Amino acid sequence: MRHALTPNRWLAPAELFLSSFIALIILGSLGLKFLPGIYQGEPLNWTDAIFTSTSAVCVTGLIVVDTATYFTLRGQALILLLIQLGGLGMLILTSVIITALGRKISLNLESVTADSRKLIPQVSARLLITNILKFTFLIEAAGAFFLYCMWVPRLGWKGAAWPAVFHSVSAFCNAGFSTNSNSLINYQDSPGTLLVISVLIILGGLGFVTMQELNLRFAQRQQSLPRIKRLSVHSQLVLWTSFILILGGWLLFAGFEWNGLLAEMSLSDKLTNSLFLSVTPRTAGFNSIDYEQATDSTNLLTMILMMIGGSPSSTAGGLKTTTFALLGLLAWSKLRSQTTTTFASRSIPDETIQRGTGLFVISTSVVVTGVFLMSSIGDFHGYEQRFLVRLFETISAFNTVGLSMGLTDSLSLPSRWVLIFLMFAGRTGPLVIASALIVRLAHRSKFRLAYEDVIVG
Amino acid sequence: MRHALTPNRWLAPAELFLSSFIALIILGSLGLKFLPGIYQGEPLNWTDAIFTSTSAVCVTGLIVVDTATYFTLRGQALILLLIQLGGLGMLILTSVIITALGRKISLNLESVTADSRKLIPQVSARLLITNILKFTFLIEAAGAFFLYCMWVPRLGWKGAAWPAVFHSVSAFCNAGFSTNSNSLINYQDSPGTLLVISVLIILGGLGFVTMQELNLRFAQRQQSLPRIKRLSVHSQLVLWTSFILILGGWLLFAGFEWNGLLAEMSLSDKLTNSLFLSVTPRTAGFNSIDYEQATDSTNLLTMILMMIGGSPSSTAGGLKTTTFALLGLLAWSKLRSQTTTTFASRSIPDETIQRGTGLFVISTSVVVTGVFLMSSIGDFHGYEQRFLVRLFETISAFNTVGLSMGLTDSLSLPSRWVLIFLMFAGRTGPLVIASALIVRLAHRSKFRLAYEDVIVG
Ligand SMILES: [K+]
Ligand SMILES: [K+]
Numbered sequence: 001m002r003h004a005l006t007p008n009r010w011l012a013p014a015e016l017f018l019s020s021f022i023a024l025i026i027l028g029s030l031g032l033k034f035l036p037g038i039y040q041g042e043p044l045n046w047t048d049a050i051f052t053s054t055s056a057v058c059v060t061g062l063i064v065v066d067t068a069t070y071f072t073l074r075g076q077a078l079i080l081l082l083i084q085l086g087g088l089g090m091l092i093l094t095s096v097i098i099t100a101l102g103r104k105i106s107l108n109l110e111s112v113t114a115d116s117r118k119l120i121p122q123v124s125a126r127l128l129i130t131n132i133l134k135f136t137f138l139i140e141a142a143g144a145f146f147l148y149c150m151w152v153p154r155l156g157w158k159g160a161a162w163p164a165v166f167h168s169v170s171a172f173c174n175a176g177f178s179t180n181s182n183s184l185i186n187y188q189d190s191p192g193t194l195l196v197i198s199v200l201i202i203l204g205g206l207g208f209v210t211m212q213e214l215n216l217r218f219a220q221r222q223q224s225l226p227r228i229k230r231l232s233v234h235s236q237l238v239l240w241t242s243f244i245l246i247l248g249g250w251l252l253f254a255g256f257e258w259n260g261l262l263a264e265m266s267l268s269d270k271l272t273n274s275l276f277l278s279v280t281p282r283t284a285g286f287n288s289i290d291y292e293q294a295t296d297s298t299n300l301l302t303m304i305l306m307m308i309g310g311s312p313s314s315t316a317g318g319l320k321t322t323t324f325a326l327l328g329l330l331a332w333s334k335l336r337s338q339t340t341t342t343f344a345s346r347s348i349p350d351e352t353i354q355r356g357t358g359l360f361v362i363s364t365s366v367v368v369t370g371v372f373l374m375s376s377i378g379d380f381h382g383y384e385q386r387f388l389v390r391l392f393e394t395i396s397a398f399n400t401v402g403l404s405m406g407l408t409d410s411l412s413l414p415s416r417w418v419l420i421f422l423m424f425a426g427r428t429g430p431l432v433i434a435s436a437l438i439v440r441l442a443h444r445s446k447f448r449l450a451y452e453d454v455i456v457g
Numbered sequence: 458m459r460h461a462l463t464p465n466r467w468l469a470p471a472e473l474f475l476s477s478f479i480a481l482i483i484l485g486s487l488g489l490k491f492l493p494g495i496y497q498g499e500p501l502n503w504t505d506a507i508f509t510s511t512s513a514v515c516v517t518g519l520i521v522v523d524t525a526t527y528f529t530l531r532g533q534a535l536i537l538l539l540i541q542l543g544g545l546g547m548l549i550l551t552s553v554i555i556t557a558l559g560r561k562i563s564l565n566l567e568s569v570t571a572d573s574r575k576l577i578p579q580v581s582a583r584l585l586i587t588n589i590l591k592f593t594f595l596i597e598a599a600g601a602f603f604l605y606c607m608w609v610p611r612l613g614w615k616g617a618a619w620p621a622v623f624h625s626v627s628a629f630c631n632a633g634f635s636t637n638s639n640s641l642i643n644y645q646d647s648p649g650t651l652l653v654i655s656v657l658i659i660l661g662g663l664g665f666v667t668m669q670e671l672n673l674r675f676a677q678r679q680q681s682l683p684r685i686k687r688l689s690v691h692s693q694l695v696l697w698t699s700f701i702l703i704l705g706g707w708l709l710f711a712g713f714e715w716n717g718l719l720a721e722m723s724l725s726d727k728l729t730n731s732l733f734l735s736v737t738p739r740t741a742g743f744n745s746i747d748y749e750q751a752t753d754s755t756n757l758l759t760m761i762l763m764m765i766g767g768s769p770s771s772t773a774g775g776l777k778t779t780t781f782a783l784l785g786l787l788a789w790s791k792l793r794s795q796t797t798t799t800f801a802s803r804s805i806p807d808e809t810i811q812r813g814t815g816l817f818v819i820s821t822s823v824v825v826t827g828v829f830l831m832s833s834i835g836d837f838h839g840y841e842q843r844f845l846v847r848l849f850e851t852i853s854a855f856n857t858v859g860l861s862m863g864l865t866d867s868l869s870l871p872s873r874w875v876l877i878f879l880m881f882a883g884r885t886g887p888l889v890i891a892s893a894l895i896v897r898l899a900h901r902s903k904f905r906l907a908y909e910d911v912i913v914g
Contacts, residue, residue: 256833296832296844304825327818334815334890339808350807351796357814358791361784364821368761375753376713387753387845433791 028053061176061402087173176285205310249278285402317400485510518633518859544630600625633742662767706735742859774857
């Protein structure tokens with residue numbers, strides 16, 4: 001453990017993290033605007049360049065210009081580079097921070113109980129980053145290979161290569177950008193495509209912590225890391241929640257659209273498309289159907305799944321599966337008038353619950369404020385847009401999903417900036433709060449104000 | 458303190474409370490359906506009788522039959538009786554429970570710090586109930602008097618009496634039932650009416666705990682109760698939050714509708730109507746304008762205010778001002794990476810924060826489930842209703858507000874039952890949880906499971 005991570009040495013403070021993200025977005029915007037041969041047709045204006053760059057770096061996938069027809073191969077390659085850097089950067093940063101946080105929290109908890117254990121093994125930053133890079137490129141290469149094999153019949157030996165690479169990276173990074181104008185709607189009759197993309201999305205969204213634990217638990221020993229005897233509460237929560245959400249969403253979407261959007265499809269297409277409807281909102285953002293044509297129930301469930309999002313230390317956005325699960329466990333414990341929230345015979349620390357609920361409150365507030373702004377701007381400009389469409393777009397941007405009911409096509413300039421801000425805040429916000437927390441935990445004061453209670457409810 | 462309240466003697470368990478509420482609803486339904494001379498026209502069907510009775514007892518104010526034209530004076534009197542019993546019952550029950558809870562919690566906190574103080578003075582149940590009854594009837598009588606004086610010119614000496622009494626009770630109980638078919642739209646040009654009704658709504662929604670503290674702080678000593686030196690954190694939070702919400706809402710609504718719904722009005726009418734727009738959603742439910750005609754921004758802000766609701770130990774529904782304020786304070790403390798939530802130089806106990814966030818999570822889930830059901834039922838019946846209208850109605854029912862964008866007029870049978878359930882759950886849920894909590898606190902076990910942390914966000 002000589003090279004164990006310590007907050008002071010390894011953790012970029014919130015400012016450094018934010019500025020590197022902003023720098024990447026600015027470089028991307030400049031590249032999209034000024035590099036030669038990036039796009040064809042009308043010149044790209046500043047707002048749209050910044051919108052596209054933010055959407056790529058924040059792996060959101062909302063677009064104001066068509067990636068497929070407006071950008072050239074070079075332009076698409078630049079966008080893919082931004083996606084890969086944005087996604088990978090996030091994966092590495094969250095894992096580094098969580099390793100450090102896990103250590104700090106473990107230290108704190110040891111005063112409470114001796115049974116606490118570290119969330120992920122302490123490894124050197126170099127080993128951690130090497131593992132993440134290996135893990136990423138291995139999966140992306142495998143995904144590209146499978147997609148290539150399936151797309152050769154449609155697109156030819158040469159034509160299938162670039163889309164296969166692009167979609168594999170975009171899916172693993174939960175980015176949702178596509179080289180097709182209508183995302184994956186042309187592939188709704190290709191169960192293989194939808195399944196491979198689904199697996200890429202799920203692996204990208206499950207989180208490195210859980211993947212590493214699964215590896216240490218079930219695969220052979222890796223380098224200096226010990227085999228572990230049971231999965232942490234964290235990973236159990238991630239796996240159970242993901243499983244229930246995917247399965248539950250699958251059944252519900254199938255029910256909502258069986259005689260609707262899925263009516264004309266074969267049975268196997270019905271099943272893969274409803275599975276894809278369940279997988280893609282958390283928070284990949286490809287679509288194999290048109291959400292404008294879907295029922296309100298489908299769009300509502302999609303919005304809920306978008307808010308929940310993927311798991312921590314992943315490329316996915318949203319509140320995260322663990323946060324959602326803890327909210328549910330908290331509500332359940334309060335319904336039974338219990339004072340502690342528990343899962344798998346373990347108490348969850350109050351501070352974690354508070355962090356989760358705090359995040360939920362902040363996220364809800366930002367979404368409400370966002371839809372407020374979108375509505376006010378729309379009302380002001382006299383646009384007649386349905387409230388649902390605006391809410392859908394707001395939730396999609398903030399949780400870096402990229403699904404749309406078609407609003408992105410017809411946005412006023414101020415609305416575009418609201419979405420740019422939402423994408424950026426949704427992506428960087430939680431990490432900024434988390435990294436500030438580590439600094440705070442390191443210098444925590446024991447002083448507390450006197451208690452006084454308040455009546456709630 | 459001989460007659461101090463103790464949980465075991467005075468607190469009706471959750472079951473008793475629930476069954477008395479259900480009994481009142483059933484009696485009300487039977488009365489509306491079978492008593493002679495209650496309504497005119499077509500016979501009242503069971504669903505509508507139960508809907509009306511639930512809406513009255515839960516002081517919601519949503520209506521499926523027109524109170525003004527369908528019910529006779531006798532029918533209206535029965536409805537007003539149900540409102541008064543439902544509102545007063547709630548006021549008394551919450552105050553009793555809070556007195557007992559406050560005592561339990563104070564006892565618990567004394568182990569943490571010596572500075573904790575009781576939320577409300579311990580008084581005998583008889584004195585508490587007497588005070589509440591005095592407080593209620595005094596305000597309702599004053600309200601009826603003022604309304605009567607203002608309405609004599611319009612309605613005559615005789616005609617003004619019943620509407621004045623009805624609206625005064627309905628406003629103080631935050632019930633929102635009206636003897637006019639279009640609520641208070643006819644009175645939008647009567648600033649006096651809107652102001653009196655606003656004061657009644659605010660006094661009814663501020664909560665007995667705060668009113669009593671204000672009385673003990675600033676008025677003369679009352680019976681055996683000592684004068685207090687400062688307002689509790691609870692009352693400070695109630696007063697500040699209410700003030701900010703009313704003022705902020707007033708400004709925003711004026712901004713949203715100045716050239717919209719308010720465009721044709723005189724300056725004084727503009728100001729009183731936008732104030733009324735700010736006061737009535739928490740959770741009175743009268744309307745002086747037509748929400749169907751309002752901008753999305755107005756309807757969105759109205760939905761937010763409906764969710765927040767009034768203050769604890771009042772006739773109002775919703776999450777409550779304190780819960781909302783604590784959520785804000787929690788988010789603020791997490792944004793600054795602090796471990797404790799504080800207000801007015803006091804720490805708020807973690808358990809209270811958890812109870813508040815638990816309530817928020819449960820309420821959000823119920824509303825989401827409700828709008829889900831409303832959408833699915835609507836989709837199934839092929840109704841083309843805007844999502845916003847359904848969301849508005851769901852939030853209105855659950856928070857016992859009674860405002861509507863017109864959906865209540867055209868509901869399918871299953872949708873009516875969803876609303877009945879939402880009204881009932883929204884009214885009784887929090888109190889059931891709170892009263893179960895007291896029983897639990899009395900027999901609290903010291904046993905806790907070992908801690909293990911989870912990554913959120
Ligand atoms: K995405
Ligand atoms: K009401």
